[in-house]
Amino acid sequence: MIGWTSKILxxxxxxxRDVASVTGKDLSLAVQGAQEAFDSGIWSRxxxxxxxxxxxxxxxILEDRILDVAQKETLQTGRxxxxxxxxxxxxxxxxxxxxALLRTTSGYVAPTQGKLLNYVQRVPLxxxxxxxxxxxxxxxxxxxxxxxxxxxxxxxxxxxxxxxxTVLEFAEMAExxxxxxxxxxxxxxxxxxxxxxxxxxxxIRKVDITAGTQTGKDLGAxxxxxxxxxxxxxxxxxxxxxxDDADLESAxxxxxxxxxxxxxxxxxxxxxxxxxxxIYEEFLSKFVRKAESIRERMGNPLNPKSxxxxxxxxxxxxxxxxxxxxxxxxxxxxxGTRMSGASPLDGHDFSKGAFFPPTIITDIDIEDxxxxxxxxxxxxxxxxxxxxxxxxxxxxxxxxGLGAGIWTSALSKAHRxxxxxxxxxxxxxxxxxxxxxxxxxGMKESGIGRENGVEAxxxxxxxxxxxxxxxxxxxxxxxxxxxxxxxxxxRNTEIKVTxxxxxxxxxxLKGQDV
Numbered sequence: 001m002i003g004w005t006s007k008i009l010x011x012x013x014x015x016x017r018d019v020a021s022v023t024g025k026d027l028s029l030a031v032q033g034a035q036e037a038f039d040s041g042i043w044s045r046x047x048x049x050x051x052x053x054x055x056x057x058x059x060x061i062l063e064d065r066i067l068d069v070a071q072k073e074t075l076q077t078g079r080x081x082x083x084x085x086x087x088x089x090x091x092x093x094x095x096x097x098x099x100a101l102l103r104t105t106s107g108y109v110a111p112t113q114g115k116l117l118n119y120v121q122r123v124p125l126x127x128x129x130x131x132x133x134x135x136x137x138x139x140x141x142x143x144x145x146x147x148x149x150x151x152x153x154x155x156x157x158x159x160x161x162x163x164x165x166t167v168l169e170f171a172e173m174a175e176x177x178x179x180x181x182x183x184x185x186x187x188x189x190x191x192x193x194x195x196x197x198x199x200x201x202x203x204i205r206k207v208d209i210t211a212g213t214q215t216g217k218d219l220g221a222x223x224x225x226x227x228x229x230x231x232x233x234x235x236x237x238x239x240x241x242x243x244d245d246a247d248l249e250s251a252x253x254x255x256x257x258x259x260x261x262x263x264x265x266x267x268x269x270x271x272x273x274x275x276x277x278x279i280y281e282e283f284l285s286k287f288v289r290k291a292e293s294i295r296e297r298m299g300n301p302l303n304p305k306s307x308x309x310x311x312x313x314x315x316x317x318x319x320x321x322x323x324x325x326x327x328x329x330x331x332x333x334x335x336g337t338r339m340s341g342a343s344p345l346d347g348h349d350f351s352k353g354a355f356f357p358p359t360i361i362t363d364i365d366i367e368d369x370x371x372x373x374x375x376x377x378x379x380x381x382x383x384x385x386x387x388x389x390x391x392x393x394x395x396x397x398x399x400x401g402l403g404a405g406i407w408t409s410a411l412s413k414a415h416r417x418x419x420x421x422x423x424x425x426x427x428x429x430x431x432x433x434x435x436x437x438x439x440x441x442g443m444k445e446s447g448i449g450r451e452n453g454v455e456a457x458x459x460x461x462x463x464x465x466x467x468x469x470x471x472x473x474x475x476x477x478x479x480x481x482x483x484x485x486x487x488x489x490x491r492n493t494e495i496k497v498t499x500x501x502x503x504x505x506x507x508x509l510k511g512q513d514v
Contacts, residue, residue, distance in 0.1 A: 019164050021189040024197060030185045031201050034127045034154035037182030044124050044152040051150060052102040058177035059095035062142075062170070066091075069166050071302070073137060076163040078310030078353055079262055080301045090434075091142050097436035098150035101457055115471040122461040124152035125229065126205035129198045131191065131219070132167065133210050134160035134312050135265040135376075141167045143451050144208050146436070149174075149184065151460035156204070157186045158195055162312055164188045191215070196222070204228055206460065210267070212374070213400075213445045220448075231449030231459060233441055235374045236267040236402035239395035240431070241417065243388075244278035246407035250429065252286045255380070258405055258431035260294060260358045263311050264378035267446070268403030268425060268432055271375060273382045274394045280384045284362065287382070288334050291358035295335070298355065299345035306345060310353040311377055317354040320377035327361070329368050330381065335359030366397045374400070388413070392420045401443030405431045424450070 022030070038044045043051065062069070070084040077084075105122070112118035130144045141157055148155045159167040164186070171186040187194065191211075199207050199222045206229035209219060216232040223230045240258055242251045258270025275283050294307045301309035311317050317338060324336055339355040342348065356377055364371050364381040371381055385391040395404060404423040408414050414428045424442040427433060434440065434452075441450035449459060469476060 019168065019188050021161070022187045022194060027187060027189075027194065027197050028201070030187055031127060031156060031198070031203050033182040034156055034185055035203050037180060038124070038126055038154040042180045043149075043154070043183045046152070048102040048105070051152065052099040054178040055095045055099040055102070055146065055150060058174055058179070059092035059099070061173045061177055062095070063092045065173070069138065069169070072166050072169075073163075074301050074309070076137060076165055077134060077312060078301050079265075080303075080306045080309045082304055082306070083262065083309070087136065087139055091139060094142050094146040094436045098146045098457065101454065102150050105454075105457070110465065112467065115469065115475065117468040117470050119466050119468075121464050121466070122151070122458065123464045124461055127154045127156065127203050128206040128208065128460065129201075129204045130155060130157045131195050131198070131207070131209040131211065132157065132159050134162040135262060135267075137163040138166040138170060140210050141170065143436075143440075143456075144210075145170075145184065147456040148208070148460045149179065151457055153206075153460055154182060155184050156198060157184070158191070158198055159186065159188065161188060161190050195219070199223060200226075202226055206230070208449075208451075209233070213447075216447060229459065231441075231451070231456075232447040233267065233402070233449075233451060234445065234447040235400055236269070236442065236446050237272060237372070237374055237398045237400040238268050238270045238403040238405065238423070239272045239274055239398070239421070240270040240405040241274045241385075241391045241395055241407065242276060242279070242283060243391070243406075243408040243410070243413065244276045245409045245413075246279070246429075247409060248279060248283060248286065251407040252283060252290055254405070254407060254429070254431050255287060256290045256294065256358075259380040260291070260308055260378045261432065263308055263356065264380075265311060265376050266432065267374075267442075269376075270403075270405055270431055271380055272371060272395075272398070273380055274385055274391050275382060276391065277384050277386050284333070284360075284382060288360055291334050291360055295339075295357045297345050298339070298350075298357070299343035300348040301353075303346050303348075308358065308378065310355050312354070314354050316376070317356055320356055320375060320379065323369060323373070323375055324359070324361075324379065327368055327370050328365065330361045330364040330370065333360045333362055333382075335378070336361075366394065372398065388417065392417060396420075396422045399445045402441075402446035403427070403432070 066088050070088050073084040074081045107119055107121040110118040110120055128148050132141045137159060145155055157167060168186050171184055174184045199219050207223045208231040210233040213235040216234040220230055240255050255270055255273055297307040299306040335357040336359050339350040339357055341350055359379040362382045385394055401422045403425040404421045405427045406414055406417050407429055418426045422443050437453050439450040439455050440452045441447055
């Protein structure tokens with residue numbers, strides 16, 4: 001954390017390096033320092049081109065350190081090094097995108113009536129808070145930090161206490177790139193205490209979180225009481241609809257990626273597979289073989305050949321097991337219990353880490369816990385459907401609406417079904433594609449607001465109108481002396497004259513063939 005990082009990195013305990021949990025006093029000082037930095041204008045009023053140059057430098061610094069950062073992400077989360085290297089390699093794109101947006105975004109002149117020049121600008125909000133999760137520690141943080149800094153805010157980030165290290169190191173890179181002290185602060189601590197303390201601070205003008213739905217509701221109530229802005233990317237239970245006419249091999253591979261990448265620990269994880277009856281048996285057979293081939297090649301997450309890593313913690317592993325044990329319907333086809341013994345790939349001891357295999361469960365009722373609730377693990381439930389409308393009904397049979405996938409070779413069907421799916425993201429013949437230009441967020445209980453794109457930049461800023469009287473002094477004396485004895489509502493008179501001109505023009509158009 002700029003201004004605080006060295007202190008935080010020297011104390012307390014983490015599996016990768018030492019990280020401290022801040023005190024309430026530290027937090028108050030950090031927010032106050034962020035407000036002072038904002039008020040000083042050192043970043044908030046810096047020219048857009050200056051902020052753009054800093055973000056571009058930061059992108060290059062991060063680019064040079066991807067391999068080191070990826071290794072630390074693997075050590076923190078247990079996700080495989082091949083996943084982290086691929087994911088983090090794209091992060092500089094977010095910084096470059098918002099740097100480019102700063103160079104091209106402009107205000108506008110509103111068509112205000114009368115002799116007035118009304119120009120509209122985007123200005124920053126102030127101090128903003130971001131609470132990020134463990135599953136994509138640096139990716140989600142950078143997705144939030146980039147537009148917030150670009151817009152000119154001071155930013156306080158609280159990463160997950162389970163994976164804070166790379167976000168803390170990113171703050172050091174930001175300082176190296178030229179982000180002024182106090183503008184970007186990263187603080188570490190438990191979400192249920194430190195997170196709530198940040199959100200409660202009245203200086204915070206926007207809160208942006210990625211978390212579970214209940215956490216989003218709880219924090220959203222606090223944010224609303226402070227009249228601050230709120231963006232929340234929350235839970236998901238993504239449906240994957242596979243139609244009879246889909247390319248089967250592509251659909252199986254795509255579904256496996258959707259369900260098992262990051263050990264199923266993504267909000268858009270494809271956990272509900274809805275397969276049309278004509279290919280159901282063949283799809284299921286191939287999908288089970290794919291899952292078992294992934295299991296056979298699981299090993300040390302730092303091994304580049306390892307296919308899938310651990311879930312985040314022993315506690316989380318227990319939660320997955322508990323949810324499966326409580327299912328009221330369905331049959332486990334493969335997986336279903338924690339892994340033990342040695343890896344066939346590299347001999348890694350599966351007891352050293354929270355390893356859970358790719359798991360497939362069929363014939364689940366839609367009222368069942370495994371259909372309705374987010375598991376956040378490598379567990380997919382599979383259900384058969386007959387007709388298009390039934391597939392859509394099953395896809396929408398959820399309180400969540402973040403991501404969804406459709407697999408079909410029929411173009412018209414793809415568009416038709418996508419229009420009916422209740423989700424903020426809908427992929428056709430692919431899954432989990434992401435880009436800094438593409439809005440990302442959910443419907444229903446999956447959240448509010450959007451990450452990425454122009455929408456995110458504008459959500460971290462607000463419009464400001466400056467209205468300049470361009471009338472001559474004589475005209476101003478005549479029109480603006482509201483309390484003159486013969487005023488008779490002079491501004492109203494000006495408006496009436498304008499309306500009269502419009503009325504005359506309309507009368508002239510009457511009877512004409514236009």
